[in-house]
Amino acid sequence: MTNPNTAPAATGRKPAGKQAELWREIVKNRAIYLFISPFYILFAIFGLFPVLFSLYLAFNKWDGIGRMRFTGLNQFRYLVTDVQFWKAIWNTLQIWVYSTIPMLFFALLIAFLLNAAFLKYRTLYRIAYFLPNVTSIVAVAIVFGTLFGNKYGLLNFVLTSIGLAPVQWLSSAFWIKIAIASMVVWRWTGYNAIIYLAGLQSIPSVLYEAARIDGASTWQTFTRITVPLLRPVILFTVLTSTIGGMQIFTESQVLNGNGGGPGGAGMTIVLYLYQLAFVKYLFGYASTVAWGLFVIIAAFSYLNYKIVQRPDAS
Amino acid sequence: MRWKQLILLCLAAVLAAGTAGCGQKDDGSDGNGKITLTLWYWNRSMDDNLLKQVEQKFPNIHLKAEKIGGDFKAKLMAAFAARSGAPDIVGLNDWVAEFFPNRDQFVNLFDYGSKELKPLYLEWKWNQTVTPDGQYQIALPMDTGPTALFYREDLFQKAGLPTDPKEVSAQLKTWDDYIAAGEKLKKATNGSVYMFDNINTVFNQTLAQSDKLYFNTADEFIGDQEPVKRAWDNAVKVHELGLSAGISGGTPEWNAAMNKGDVASFIGAVWMKQILMDAAPDTKGKWRIARAPGGDGNSGGSFIAITKQSKHPKEAYEVIKWLENPENQLNTLGTYNLFPSTPSIFGDPKMTPQEPFFGNQRTNEIFSESAKHVKSAYRGPKFSIANSVFSDKLSTVENQNLPADQAWQEAIKRIRKELLLY
Numbered sequence: 001m002t003n004p005n006t007a008p009a010a011t012g013r014k015p016a017g018k019q020a021e022l023w024r025e026i027v028k029n030r031a032i033y034l035f036i037s038p039f040y041i042l043f044a045i046f047g048l049f050p051v052l053f054s055l056y057l058a059f060n061k062w063d064g065i066g067r068m069r070f071t072g073l074n075q076f077r078y079l080v081t082d083v084q085f086w087k088a089i090w091n092t093l094q095i096w097v098y099s100t101i102p103m104l105f106f107a108l109l110i111a112f113l114l115n116a117a118f119l120k121y122r123t124l125y126r127i128a129y130f131l132p133n134v135t136s137i138v139a140v141a142i143v144f145g146t147l148f149g150n151k152y153g154l155l156n157f158v159l160t161s162i163g164l165a166p167v168q169w170l171s172s173a174f175w176i177k178i179a180i181a182s183m184v185v186w187r188w189t190g191y192n193a194i195i196y197l198a199g200l201q202s203i204p205s206v207l208y209e210a211a212r213i214d215g216a217s218t219w220q221t222f223t224r225i226t227v228p229l230l231r232p233v234i235l236f237t238v239l240t241s242t243i244g245g246m247q248i249f250t251e252s253q254v255l256n257g258n259g260g261g262p263g264g265a266g267m268t269i270v271l272y273l274y275q276l277a278f279v280k281y282l283f284g285y286a287s288t289v290a291w292g293l294f295v296i297i298a299a300f301s302y303l304n305y306k307i308v309q310r311p312d313a314s
Numbered sequence: 315m316r317w318k319q320l321i322l323l324c325l326a327a328v329l330a331a332g333t334a335g336c337g338q339k340d341d342g343s344d345g346n347g348k349i350t351l352t353l354w355y356w357n358r359s360m361d362d363n364l365l366k367q368v369e370q371k372f373p374n375i376h377l378k379a380e381k382i383g384g385d386f387k388a389k390l391m392a393a394f395a396a397r398s399g400a401p402d403i404v405g406l407n408d409w410v411a412e413f414f415p416n417r418d419q420f421v422n423l424f425d426y427g428s429k430e431l432k433p434l435y436l437e438w439k440w441n442q443t444v445t446p447d448g449q450y451q452i453a454l455p456m457d458t459g460p461t462a463l464f465y466r467e468d469l470f471q472k473a474g475l476p477t478d479p480k481e482v483s484a485q486l487k488t489w490d491d492y493i494a495a496g497e498k499l500k501k502a503t504n505g506s507v508y509m510f511d512n513i514n515t516v517f518n519q520t521l522a523q524s525d526k527l528y529f530n531t532a533d534e535f536i537g538d539q540e541p542v543k544r545a546w547d548n549a550v551k552v553h554e555l556g557l558s559a560g561i562s563g564g565t566p567e568w569n570a571a572m573n574k575g576d577v578a579s580f581i582g583a584v585w586m587k588q589i590l591m592d593a594a595p596d597t598k599g600k601w602r603i604a605r606a607p608g609g610d611g612n613s614g615g616s617f618i619a620i621t622k623q624s625k626h627p628k629e630a631y632e633v634i635k636w637l638e639n640p641e642n643q644l645n646t647l648g649t650y651n652l653f654p655s656t657p658s659i660f661g662d663p664k665m666t667p668q669e670p671f672f673g674n675q676r677t678n679e680i681f682s683e684s685a686k687h688v689k690s691a692y693r694g695p696k697f698s699i700a701n702s703v704f705s706d707k708l709s710t711v712e713n714q715n716l717p718a719d720q721a722w723q724e725a726i727k728r729i730r731k732e733l734l735l736y
Contacts, residue, residue: 061735061736063415063416064391064394064395065391065394065395065416065419066415066416075735078731078734078735083728145565145566146566149565149566149567149570150560150561150567151559151561151567151570151571151576152566152567152570152571152574153567168713170567171560171709171712171713171714172713172714173714259702259705259706262709262710262713262714263706263707263709263710263713263714263716264706278385278388280698280699281391282735282736285735
């Protein structure tokens, strides 16, 4: 084995520009660069190129197989006044709120119970709560579709048999969002509970013992010890749920089809994008929407970043 | 040093294996002079046994028939965009006209002498395969979807309506007659049974009976005019009289409604027979078929084409010509319930078996008559743009009580706007 550091490449040469030196270094370590190259090659083909190409497409009309036609800023102008686009964003935000708040609340509750000292068969419960997360999402959406049926669904059967009025789950602009959100809650509560549980178990038990000696109530230990020490974990789950919430797609597609349900009330951003590109074959405008989305998500990420920053500053 | 070389070698091998697929070229013939043709179809769009017979009929051809699942059109589009990987022969659904602007992806069948086949096929069906300038035929017809009235004999009897298919057609001649019968049925059953499943069916089926759709042959939007407006008005009328169950098709809800007998009728294409039989097994023997109020129409049906990427278009043409000849279409009707596009066999006794689900009625007699009287209508490449907006707005009218006039205005405005994107 030769050690690359002892190779006499850099010595005895006349001084060259920084760039030439960099190249020499690269050539010298070519084997190592070759080793890491597969990722960069694949990333360039499947990551970088599509990103740049979509930027180009955003200024063109293209059906995917015919000729591209340059349209300048027309599609961006269309985007700003596109009622469907803004409605999809509003829908997505609503579904995100309806799903994230109950999901994280229940996850915390479940984690707290799983962590309780008196619990038996702990592993069994953990597996049971995590199981929905590994279930095929399409199968879930189909099952939920029959649960939420307007006239012959199981939920409405239960509602009417206890004397309540049936709910038009699949055809009302509000309830369709609840139906979609409930699928997210069902699927991700266990996942978040496991993360919270890991967070809970990393809190030193001496703190709880000290609190007990000082005569603190359960509520006081929960709000003064558990929640503050769990804050980084909670922030993590909020962040991942934000990312997941922006990407809601399959739930709505399987429940509503590509059209986004009653009057487009279940149309999410990603479903809208998919519909434009792969149902309507408007690859140009779909790219415009994607870049509009990029701006919005960037703004959201900045907001998140600011919120994460604050506790550290205080 | 030896390890380094070995690892480099492995790495190079992996890279080579990863890129090898890109450079492969298949000229579609194997060692013993046989030609390989690939064919893409989706489940139940063609008869599997018929496809197996191709190699007996054409000894020099090896047919690789591939059943493509998932989003068929998207996969075809991807193969076209990549300029490689498309099959020689491909099934196309009723969206065939969407490929008119990209007709050069397919061979012009007129160049292979397809004009001589024209008398074999239903004229309105044939017209759907030819571009509006009449110069380019991108596909041959496969099956068709003539429409008729599906109705529950027992429920019609209960409401004092005619029950014999001939009398039903005679009394329910127009949409107004049909809607009036719906009111009668509603009264007779105290509102527990609906005449219509949803108002989108009313709209789509009225339109399917028309000779004009959303666009003229110059692809200009005419959906704010007569046939579309009439279809809209029918749908709104059914909604305002409360005659629709408001259940979308293709859902578990629809199946349950049919099986429970909450819906007494709908106008549908011939392929709805199979869907109804699967959805409502408990209603076996109670359904009948009659010529539809408002006239005959077509809904669905598919086509078969040869792509430009094919190395053997001549041989492929002979294969599709044989596959879709009247005799084979007759057999496919028997095995897969795909309704023929070749009227010469409509009189054949094999066409019209008795069907127990429909009270031993020979329903294909009705559908054959319907198929012969469908009006030729230009669909054009932009059909689904307008159609999806109208059905979206109609659902909103039906389920969220959006005022009908407002919905109409919004639909027209949105379609005109969306068309700017094309």
